[in-house]
């Protein structure tokens with residue numbers, strides 16, 4: 001049986017979370033140091049450890065069948081490659097920034113300016129959409145230093161917390177796109193491998209849904225149960241079980257982890273006691 005070849009970043013910001021999601025979907029890999037390729041022990045998958053920036057070309061050529069990659073890199077280099085799942089980690093944005101002292105009013109202010117970037121196609125596209133002509137300087141790292149050494153008037157790079165911009169006396173003036181890690185697929189994927197990919201995608205959905213949710217258990221007097229159920233935005237209807245103590249019930253439900261803090265006070269006010277909130281490993285829908 002053929003194996004699905006999945007590329008992950010060899011080292012860097014995506015590596016750890018990529019390996020974690022593979023592990024969470026039940027793909028065990030013996031990862032030797034400096035290994036560039038490894039087979040899963042229990043699933044028809046081979047993992048290739050590659051540079052993030054090289055992955056779009058490998059996908060286009062069908063050298064790998066799928067990849068965990070930053071969406072921003074696909075936008076820069078990955079025309080024709082499909083994203084099948086957003087993975088929720090390595091969230092960032094690609095922005096244009098200028099020195100804090102620059103008087104910036106609109107994108108038109110970049111006309112004729114020098115912009116340093118590692119993402120030339122992305123910047124070019126954005127400038128073209130806005131009818132602006134600028135001179136791009138392509139550099140591969142430490143882009144934020146460029147204005148301080150007189151190499152450029154502006155930069156375009158990844159921003160997450162904004163601390164690198166801040167440390168280099170820059171301010172964000174345009175957000176070109178937002179990005180996160182995604183599962184991307186080669187346009188040359190065969191039907192046989194599509195079946196393996198479908199299984200992987202189904203498992204990833206279950207893991208991501210689980211990460212997003214909490215299992216809530218609480219106790220309440222029977223006459224408060226309906227009020228409490230009305231507050232809980234559960235999966236379907238919550239489970240209600242009688243407690244050993246007469247007149248009391250235990251309510252179990254699944255709740256989005258973001259919603260939990262919004263309803264906790266209401267639950268308490270409605271008479272909920274002994275509230276437990278537990279992580280969910282996987283949620284199969």
Ligand SMILES: Nc1ncnc2c1ncn2[C@@H]1O[C@H](COP(=O)(O)OP(=O)(O)OP(=O)(O)O)[C@@H](O)[C@H]1O
Pocket residue numbers: 009010011012013014050051052053054069070071072073090091092158159160161179180181
């Ligand atoms: N500060 C950040 N916060 C969150 N995500 C980020 C940040 N910087 C980069 N990323 C995301 O992680 C991806 C990998 O970034 P990283 O810096 O590890 O690799 P790289 O140098 O771009 O690539 P390569 O593997 O080709 O050396 C980026 O493409 C982007 O999607």
Ligand SMILES: O=P(O)(O)OC[C@H]1O[C@H](OP(=O)(O)OP(=O)(O)O)[C@H](O)[C@@H]1O
Pocket residue numbers: 013140141142143144157158159160161162163164165
């Ligand atoms: O907004 P922040 O949270 O400060 O993150 C943004 C910085 O993170 C990335 O660099 P990285 O640290 O990956 O270094 P690199 O340039 O060597 O890839 C990116 O290129 C920015 O410089």
Ligand SMILES: [Mg+2]
Pocket residue numbers: none
């Ligand atoms: Mg980086």
